[in-house]
Amino acid sequence: MNAFTAYKACVPVEWSSNLYITLVRGIPGTRRLHRRTLEALRLRKCNRTVVRWNTPTVRGMLQQVKRLVVIETEEMNKARKQEAESHLALRSPLVVSHLASANNSTQ
Template sequence: MAGAAPAWTKRLVIQLVRGLPGTRITHRGTVRALGLRRRHQTVFRDATPSICGMINQVKRLVSVETEEMYNARLEEDANRKAVRPPHVIRHSPQSKQ
């Protein structure tokens, strides 16, 4: 039984990008049920139909990526912030006339 994994078994990376004050009580409960408590907190969840429905309900409060997209973004950020060798500029001596 080595079949392909179902499409809904993908891992999602969910991040709370907006604050909860001023939102509906049901949306606060949904965000809490996703495991998010603070802004910019990130959680990993399987892409089940129930999780996708919860994300759809609070889609203006969260950002969602697949795990592959998240890892690629982290790698790109690390490469951009990597220490690079310094630029060495050598000038030829000026001849005085």
């Protein structure tokens, strides 16, 4: 279990003022009630994130479609974005020089 998963497990959703909701499973093949709930949450495509107020109504809707979505608090979302940025920053750029390989093959 990585650090983000451990952090996600210890932060209660009820304490956050906003919820970041991401649709991670496809809509085709789901029940009509679930499709209507996702439509009410304004989730139409996979891997799209919306921000909603943390109210009992929204939490009830999320309970209904919990297997289709990922719910994050503001802190969890910021931590995930920072982790993704740091992961990309560690990679060094790939430099390809065609001149050096052409000179080696002719000699």
